[in-house]
Amino acid sequence: MKTRVVGQSVPRIDARDKVTGQARYPGDFSMPGMLHAKVVWSEHPHARVRRIDPSKAEALAGVVRVIIYKDVPVNEYGIHTIDQPVLVAEGDKVRWVGDRIAIVVAETERAAERCP
Secondary structure, three states: OOOOOOOOOOOOOOHHHHHHOOOOOHHHOOOOOOOEEEEEEOOOOOEEOOOOOOHHHHOOOOEEEEEOHHHOOOOEEOOOOOOEEOOOOOOOEEOOOOOEEEEEEEOOHHHHHHOO
């Protein structure tokens, strides 16, 4: 059986829209009642998380919910070994500034960004 694609250059049907700025991405869409989510990243490259209390953030105007490790039923993933938390738990260590502590869900992007 002869292949028609493997080993050959294939035109990308979305290339023109991407290079001209016409392509639409998820951040380009807005709908009535849409919620916005922002990740709260670790501010430290190496630290122990002593306590996570979302109550102050949830009390802010426009904040609908703050999701923490307790809200994630399966809180670990990994490519070869399941060893990376989705959200870092209390008592665990953050190991880089890319570790996720919480996800803030709010009515507006600005409200979500106000949460520390």
